[in-house]
Amino acid sequence: MSGRKSIPPIVKEILRSEVGFGCPVKGCGNPYLEYHHFDPPVNVKPHNEPEGMIALCAQHHKKADGGAYTVEQLRNLKKDKSNAAIVKGNLDWLRRDLLAVVGGNFYFETPRIITIDGVDLVSLLRDADGYLRLNVNMLSCSAEERIIIKDNSWENVGSPLDLRSPPQGKELEVRETAIKSPI
Structure with missing residues (x-):
């Protein structure tokens, strides 16, 4: 190199x-x-x-x-x-130990990482074999669709400005447009 x-x-x-x-x-x-x-x-x-x-x-x-x-x-x-049009790949997040970093906050052995009004936005749940499966449900105030991941499988990718998912399977970074409110 x-x-x-x-x-x-x-x-x-x-x-x-x-x-x-x-x-x-x-x-x-x-x-x-x-x-x-x-x-x-x-x-x-x-x-x-x-x-x-x-x-x-x-x-x-x-x-x-x-x-x-x-x-x-x-x-x-x-x-x-x-x-x-739809990202079809699965995320290979099969970790035994749960440590999540979301928005700069650390979550250790916290399967329901972000929940609003009873809706899990970010969670890592274990499957029948004990492996972690990522679930992401990005809510939006607009009609614009956002990221949805169910049990490590992309259901919807929306229209992010950037989506970074390195091959090691340890990270997922999504950058969306800023929400503009009427003044």
């Missing part, structure tokens, strides 16, 4: 957004994204230019590194939003 700088957060944000926050390869949609340099390849010229990069899941990133896709195919994947 000598001579290669880390990818700036704004570039990652652009790349995740352009593929709809899920791997753009037909039938995939995995929300755990990595960043592939293809035009030019990073071994030819180290760069972090979004035009020559694409966000892919780990499996398709390895295939792209192996030359499975042409530059033209990767450019077409960057433009094709049809597969990313």
Whole structure:
């Protein structure tokens, strides 16, 4: 990795957004994204230019590194939003110990993390095998749909400004538009 700088957060944000926050390869949609340099390849010229990069899941990133896709195919994947209308990947959060950090607050062994008026907005519940399953129900004052995750499975992704879900499966970060109230 000598001579290669880390990818700036704004570039990652652009790349995740352009593929709809899920791997753009037909039938995939995995929300755990990595960043592939293809035009030019990073071994030819180290760069972090979004035009020559694409966000892919780990499996398709390895295939792209192996030359499975042409530059033209990767450019077409960057433009094709049809597969990313709904992020179909499951979150692999199978931890035995429960420690959640939400909005800068730490929750240890607190399965119902955020509840408003009896509605669980963020919870980590255990399945029959004892593994944690994430549930997120982002409420909205507007008709705009928001993030919904049921038992680690994306039900709705809404229209976030940015959604970051690293492949390690330990984090989920969602940034929505600010709510503007009439004055």
